[in-house]
Amino acid sequence: MLFLNAMKVDTLPIGLYQENTYVLHDQGHVLIIDPGGHAEYVAAAIKNDETVDAILLTHGHEDHTAAADDLYDLYHCPIYLHPGDAFMVDPKYGTGSFSRPVYSPIQEFTEGKMKIGAFDLDIIFTPGHSKGSVCVLYRNRLFSGDTLFAGSIGRTDLEGGDDAEMVQSLKRLRELPGDLWVYPGHGYATTIAQEKETNPFLHYLRADLY
Numbered sequence: 001m002l003f004l005n006a007m008k009v010d011t012l013p014i015g016l017y018q019e020n021t022y023v024l025h026d027q028g029h030v031l032i033i034d035p036g037g038h039a040e041y042v043a044a045a046i047k048n049d050e051t052v053d054a055i056l057l058t059h060g061h062e063d064h065t066a067a068a069d070d071l072y073d074l075y076h077c078p079i080y081l082h083p084g085d086a087f088m089v090d091p092k093y094g095t096g097s098f099s100r101p102v103y104s105p106i107q108e109f110t111e112g113k114m115k116i117g118a119f120d121l122d123i124i125f126t127p128g129h130s131k132g133s134v135c136v137l138y139r140n141r142l143f144s145g146d147t148l149f150a151g152s153i154g155r156t157d158l159e160g161g162d163d164a165e166m167v168q169s170l171k172r173l174r175e176l177p178g179d180l181w182v183y184p185g186h187g188y189a190t191t192i193a194q195e196k197e198t199n200p201f202l203h204y205l206r207a208d209l210y
Helices: 039-043 068-075 083-089 163-174 192-198
Strands: 008-014 019-026 029-033 051-056 079-081 106-108 112-116 119-125 134-138 141-145 181-184
Touching: 008 039, 019 141, 019 181, 039 068, 051 068, 051 112, 079 083, 083 106, 119 163, 163 192
Parallel strands: 029 051, 051 079, 079 106, 141 181
Antiparallel strands: 008 019, 019 029, 112 119, 119 134, 134 141
């Protein structure tokens, strides 16, 4: 089948915290990124003739993971999470701060280039909001989880948060190309260039600081 529409990103704000669940479509293949709840709402954005290659979790907080099990039951696709946040979703660990168990099998993100289904991704390890936070880069789209927002950054006062690690992660993101679109875990899409210019946490971040 010829898919005339190539890459598309559906943004689905979900739940009390209006967490952005993303459905990334490209050439008949789909990635579900940070399914925060309401699996039926997420599934409605996926066509019957599309293949769901994976569910990607940028970190382990429950507002980004709550629908992972229900979507796994629907699509039987792998779920990926950085091992630094594995304890948050481990049923043996129990419920922690802003976390809940995920009972489906989980595979580990590895930093750098990863081929997941039909998608050639770059996984950028960005701890600070949590120990296992990552950003996922596909072509010119960066899914930044709760590391970078439009005009702000993720909080560091939850379990696994760390100010010093956040600074280093933001320095990494600041060096990315300015024309990259940023799709954050909450709020509106932006670009790296816009955030370097207007986000106070990036605007004043220089190599000679910290």
